[in-house]
Amino acid sequence: MKNEQLLMLKPDLAGLEKAAVILQGGGLVSFPTETVYGLGADARNDRAVARIYEAKGRPSFNPLIVHVADADAAARYCEFNDIAQRLAQAFWPGALTLVLPLKADAGISKLVTAGLDTLAIRVPDHPVAAGLLGAFGGPVAAPSANPSGKVSPTTAAHVADGLGDKIDAVVNGGHCAVGVESTIVSCVGDPALLRAGGIPAEALEACLGRALVVGQDPELPTAPGQLESHYAPRGKVRLNAPYAQEGEVLLGFGPVDADLNLSVAGDLTEAAAHLFAYLHQLDAMGAKKIAVSPIPDHGLGRAINDRLKRAAAPR
Known part of the structure; x- marks a missing residue:
């Protein structure tokens, strides 16, 4: 509104x-x-x-x-x-x-x-x-x-x-x-x-x-951003997906054919900067099912994976 x-x-x-x-x-x-x-x-x-x-x-x-x-x-x-x-x-x-x-x-x-x-x-x-x-x-x-x-x-x-x-x-x-x-x-x-x-x-x-x-209990947060289900788009999110299944929109990373790509070059800094904007775009597209390419779990990749895990949590 x-x-x-x-x-x-x-x-x-x-x-x-x-x-x-x-x-x-x-x-x-x-x-x-x-x-x-x-x-x-x-x-x-x-x-x-x-x-x-x-x-x-x-x-x-x-x-x-x-x-x-x-x-x-x-x-x-x-x-x-x-x-x-x-x-x-x-x-x-x-x-x-x-x-x-x-x-x-x-x-x-x-x-x-x-x-x-x-x-x-x-x-x-x-x-x-x-x-x-x-x-x-x-x-x-x-x-x-x-x-x-x-x-x-x-x-x-x-x-x-x-x-x-x-x-x-x-x-x-x-x-x-x-x-x-x-x-x-x-x-x-x-x-x-x-x-x-x-x-x-x-x-x-x-x-x-x-x-x-x-390691902290996500149900008893001692700081912001520790709730398990968080950063969630409206569509259901499937992580570590090498490709999209029927009915899914692919949020890619690296040299993959994707509807939206966090970083074709595999740059984690670029991917972090794009992450939330692209999740917003997926909402705007009306995506009901979202597949996400694997993201390396080091450096900024840890933060990206943390957000994606929360986005994919049951809610």
């Missing part, structure tokens, strides 16, 4: 200032990051955060990521240990979310943390996101700007199509370069990979000089 009242803001000074005013008033503003478009609200405002859950239809036990302008801002809300400091110095701003102990006086809405004593936080590496955070001057809770469980948005048009009748404004900053959500690492206890994402786990492990612990 198209919302005639939805503000589509330009990513200039006037647009960012208008977006900041909407956030300050408890409104919902979608904005681009290098990963996907986020659905932002003042992370200190219970009513505004509740509107995120309402707009997305998101389970209230699934925590939200808070976006801040820089590491100094993050330190106002969270406790950093040596591991967190090393990761932040190496990968912020960027597609890395850290789960850290929440300071007692942080002032973050409990709806953001889903009642946990930790906070998922990151510093995005996108000029529009940075400009908005600077204009707003506070923490912005921002999950992906899509109905919960549906395909994440990588353009302003995706946001308008999915949530246009439920939110106040979108800052149109073009296409998101990375195209999959941030990697999430818990720095509470041994460093643990909670969600594969835009920064490969191998790069994080090289920075730390140690392996990350992997």
